[in-house]
């Protein structure tokens with residue numbers, strides 16, 4: 001199936017969601033049931049569904065020993081926690097970027113309006129949650145914006161998870177995907193017109209509808225792919 005066909009099917013309102021030859025939703029539901037209920041979504045103030053969480057865990061488990069995961073958009077650390085658990089025991093580093101509760105006046109100017117600024121989790125709270133998972137120094141939380149952090153970034157990435165400003169998914173893609181290794185995975189949250197945001201869906205289609213990307217996968221609002229070259 002071409003990437004264009006993949007998007008036509010993944011974004012269709014109805015019809016069979018059978019992508020890549022067999023029913024991935026059955027597999028996604030299984031991963032969700034097995035791994036996607038480890039953390040209290042409400043308690044975290046988290047924003048990912050159980051199937052999405054299960055697949056984040058699964059993709060993190062495929063990152064090679066000593067590899068690097070970058071997350072753009074941490075919020076309270078729900079998705080980060082699944083990345084931590086999935087990559088446990090293999091010395092994988094996770095770098096998660098978010099302005100957290102810093103400088104709310106600046107955030108008010110830059111926000112996409114998708115999260116309330118009044119009660120944003122702070123970095124210390126997320127750090128405590130990570131310590132509670134035994135993540136130790138495997139997780140680095142960066143209080144800042146992806147566009148600034150990338151300017152000094154010089155490490156190869158194995159899994160790039162984009163869930164930051166929903167008006168900037170394409171910008172995050174162009175900034176960060178050059179650092180992704182060939183064979184590494186990119187994933188976008190809210191990348192489905194019905195389960196996420198139409199703008200992100202449009203950006204992700206523009207980004208991934210090319211032969212640079214293979215093994216496309218759709219899990220509720222997530223679209224992910226593997227870098228082919």
Ligand SMILES: C[S@@+](CC[C@H](N)C(=O)[O-])C[C@H]1O[C@@H](n2cnc3c(N)ncnc32)[C@H](O)[C@@H]1O
Nearest residue numbers: 046047073074075078079097098145146164165
């Ligand atoms: C939808 S939330 C992330 C949810 C989180 N991944 C989870 O599973 O709970 C989006 C977050 O991205 C942050 N954000 C917005 N612009 C950003 C940027 N340029 N760089 C990093 N984070 C950003 C927002 O402040 C917000 O906390």
